[in-house]
Structure formats: C-alpha cells, structure tokens
Amino acid sequence: MKNDELTSTVLPETTPSTTKKEDATTRLWQGVVKRRSFLKGLGVAGAAVSAGALLTSESEGQSSTSLTKGDVAILQFLSAAEIIESDLWLQYTELGGTQDSEESGVNGGSPLYMQALQILDGDMPQYIHDNTDDEISHFEFINAYLISKGADPVNLDQFRTLPSSKATGARDLGRLTNLMNLTVDTSFWTRYRIGNENPDLDPTFVFPQADTIVNRTAIPRTDDDLVGPAKIAPHNIPDHLKAIAFTAGFHFAFIEQGGTSLYPSLAQRVRNVEVLRILLSIGPTETAHFQTWHDKAGNALALTDVDPVTGASVTFKNLITNQPESLQSNLIMPEPTDFLSHKFPACSIIRPTRTKGAAMGAARALTADGLFIGQSSDFFTALHALAQAADAAVRGF
Numbered sequence: 001m002k003n004d005e006l007t008s009t010v011l012p013e014t015t016p017s018t019t020k021k022e023d024a025t026t027r028l029w030q031g032v033v034k035r036r037s038f039l040k041g042l043g044v045a046g047a048a049v050s051a052g053a054l055l056t057s058e059s060e061g062q063s064s065t066s067l068t069k070g071d072v073a074i075l076q077f078l079s080a081a082e083i084i085e086s087d088l089w090l091q092y093t094e095l096g097g098t099q100d101s102e103e104s105g106v107n108g109g110s111p112l113y114m115q116a117l118q119i120l121d122g123d124m125p126q127y128i129h130d131n132t133d134d135e136i137s138h139f140e141f142i143n144a145y146l147i148s149k150g151a152d153p154v155n156l157d158q159f160r161t162l163p164s165s166k167a168t169g170a171r172d173l174g175r176l177t178n179l180m181n182l183t184v185d186t187s188f189w190t191r192y193r194i195g196n197e198n199p200d201l202d203p204t205f206v207f208p209q210a211d212t213i214v215n216r217t218a219i220p221r222t223d224d225d226l227v228g229p230a231k232i233a234p235h236n237i238p239d240h241l242k243a244i245a246f247t248a249g250f251h252f253a254f255i256e257q258g259g260t261s262l263y264p265s266l267a268q269r270v271r272n273v274e275v276l277r278i279l280l281s282i283g284p285t286e287t288a289h290f291q292t293w294h295d296k297a298g299n300a301l302a303l304t305d306v307d308p309v310t311g312a313s314v315t316f317k318n319l320i321t322n323q324p325e326s327l328q329s330n331l332i333m334p335e336p337t338d339f340l341s342h343k344f345p346a347c348s349i350i351r352p353t354r355t356k357g358a359a360m361g362a363a364r365a366l367t368a369d370g371l372f373i374g375q376s377s378d379f380f381t382a383l384h385a386l387a388q389a390a391d392a393a394v395r396g397f
C-alpha cells in the first residue's frame with residue numbers, strides 16, 4: 001500500500017489530545033464516528049445511497065483504499081461546507097421558504113417576511129425551499145459516498161449551539177450559523193461585471209461593493225422586526241422588513257457564488273476520476289443557484305434603514321436604472337475577462353478559480369460574513385483543520 005492511500009488510521013478516532021486544536025479535531029472525528037454508527041444502524045435515513053449498498057461496499061472492502069488522503073480531505077471539507085450551507089438555508093426556509101411536507105419541521109413560516117422577499121421575485125419562497133433541499137442532498141450524498149469508500153463522513157452536530165430566531169415560524173433549535181449579524185460581501189456583483197480584472201491575475205484589485213451591508217440581520221429576529229413605517233411601496237410591508245429581505249437576497253447570492261468558485265478550485269487537485277465527477281456535477285448546481293439569486297437581488301428597492309436594535313444603517317440602491325455597467329442589474333451574464341494570462345483573449349468564466357488555499361479561503365470568507373459569530377474556538381479549530389487538510393491535497397501523487 002502506498003503511503004498516500006487511505007488507511008483506517010488517517011483520521012484517528014481516539015487519539016489522545018494534548019493541545020486545544022487536537023481536542024477539537026478529535027471531538028469532531030468522534031462525532032463523525034457516531035454519525036457513521038448512526039447511519040449503519042438506521043439505514044442512512046434520507047441519504048442518497050441505501051444503507052445496504054453502503055454496508056455491502058464497506059463489508060466487501062472493495063474501496064477502503066481506493067481514494068487518496070487528498071481526495072478524502074477534499075470531500076470532507078466539501079461535506080462540512082454543505083452542512084454549513086444546509087444549516088443557514090434551513091433557517092431561511094423555516095421563515096421564508098415555501099411551507100410544505102418536503103421540508104421537515106416547517107411550521108407556517110413568517111408570511112410577512114415571505115411577502116418582503118417576494119418584492120425581489122414572486123418565486124422566492126419556492127427557490128429558497130429548493131435551494132435548501134439541494135444543500136441537504138449535497139452533504140448527505142458526499143457523506144454517503146465517503147462511507148461507501150471506507151472513509152469517515154463529517155458531522156458538525158456538536159457545534160449546533162447558536163440561537164434560533166425568536167420570530168414566529170422559526171423552530172427553537174441550536175444552529176451552526178448566525179444570520180442575524182451579517183456583513184455581506186457584495187463585491188461578486190462587480191467582479192462578474194468588470195471585464196478587465198480577474199482576482200486570480202490581479203489579487204490586489206479591489207472590486208467595489210454593490211451595496212454596503214454591515215452587521216445586519218437577514219431574517220426577522222423576533223416579531224418586532226415585522227413592524228414599522230413603510231414610506232415606500234408596497235406600503236403593507238415595513239421598510240425595515242424590506243431591508244431584512246434585501247439583505248437576505250444579496251446573502252443568497254454571496255453564499256452561492258462562493259460554492260460556484262469552491263468546486264472548480266478544489267477539482268484541480270482531485271485525483272480519482274469519480275471524485276472529480278462528483279465535484280464537476282455538484283459545482284454547477286451552485287452556479288445555477290448563484291445565477292438565480294444574482295438576478296433576483298438586482299430587484300431590491302432603493303431604501304435606507306437603521307436597525308432599531310443594533311443601530312446599523314444600510315442603504316440599498318436602485319440597481320435597475322441609471323447605473324454604470326459595473327452595477328447595472330440585468331448584466332448577470334459573466335462578463336468576459338482575462339483568464340490564465342493577460343496574453344489570451346478575454347473569456348467568460350467563473351472567477352476566482354485559483355486552487356491554492358481555496359478551502360481556507362472559503363472558510364475565511366464565511367467567517368468574515370459573520371455566519372459564525374458566537375461559535376466556539378473549537379468550531380474554528382475543527383473547520384480550519386478540515387480546510388487545511390483539503391488544501392494539502394496534491395493532484396498526481
């Protein structure tokens with residue numbers, strides 16, 4: 001067996017920990033093991049592959065050495081990213097998504113929040129519901145695939161410690177992510193509209209923000225967020241709640257453009273062709289999400305709101321009319337830009353796609369977004385350990 005092949009000792013289950021970092025990592029993997037046992041015992045409820053198939057695959061030992069450590073690490077980081085996505089999307093679904101039996105636990109939602117979201121597009125609740133389903137399917141598939149190859153899936157349940165919204169419609173559960181203090185990086189807006197700058201070739205270029213969204217909630221925190229004056233139409237929806245919905249609209253696009261870059265970035269270091277197929281098949285669904293949200297966010301109305309709880313102010317522009325090309329809302333097709341080298345003709349591409357440090361870059365971007373405000377240091381240690389392992393993967397050995 002080559003030393004780069006997966007062995008049962010790659011991810012120690014009971015290694016004694018001597019440092020804080022090791023403590024968190026060990027606990028994460030202990031959680032992984034629990035989840036794995038859970039899957040074995042209960043037939044992989046909801047997973048994309050039947051328990052029988054998984055257990056057969058494992059018991060026959062066909063694939064326990066078929067993936068490199070690097071491929072496993074990439075899949076495990078992506079599983080963690082998908083679990084994080086699922087957690088935040090479920091919070092959006094509970095309050096703003098279509099309420100139906102396909103989504104377990106939804107309870108009527110927040111009808112006025114849904115109405116505010118529908119300023120962006122009448123189908124927003126359905127899109128939120130379906131994006132949620134997609135993310136859950138992503139992590140369940142990746143975890144099931146890891147198990148089928150004799151590798152450990154990822155479980156972040158021990159970090160579901162953040163509070164839920166107290167607004168009517170939200171369940172009272174521990175969460176992985178915090179949607180109530182977001183700083184949304186909207187530079188993706190100009191990055192996909194400016195044709196002569198590519199973050200991979202010109203990493204110091206600063207793409208301007210579409211709107212500046214700092215320390216704002218993207219969901220109603222309590223039912224108090226559902227009331228207030230409505231100076232602009234529609235007058236049945238408070239301007240404060242409109243601003244919350246528009247924050248969500250830009251946040252949806254921010255999250256999904258991250259996935260849009262992450263998959264091709266990591267795919268460049270995958271070794272196994274089937275794992276490559278997984279990344280090349282899931283990644284473009286992130287792009288489908290991004291393109292949808294990118295289109296809808298541009299329908300935000302011009303308004304300013306000062307949050308009555310935090311004092312944080314936000315101003316949304318009308319991006320539909322009288323804007324330069326770098327902001328114009330209907331310019332959602334990726335503008336051709338320089339790719340690989342300035343010597344080539346411009347090409348319409350996903351950007352960035354540099355592979356070096358891509359996983360840690362994603363972890364940093366989600367952290368800067370405010371998603372993990374309130375999380376424990378153990379959470380960050382575990383997330384960074386997963387990212388570092390994925391970034392250490394090298395294609396071709």
Ligand SMILES: [Fe+2]
Pocket residue numbers: 082085134135138259286
């Ligand atoms: Fe996803």
Ligand SMILES: [Fe+2]
Pocket residue numbers: 085135255256259286289
């Ligand atoms: Fe996604």
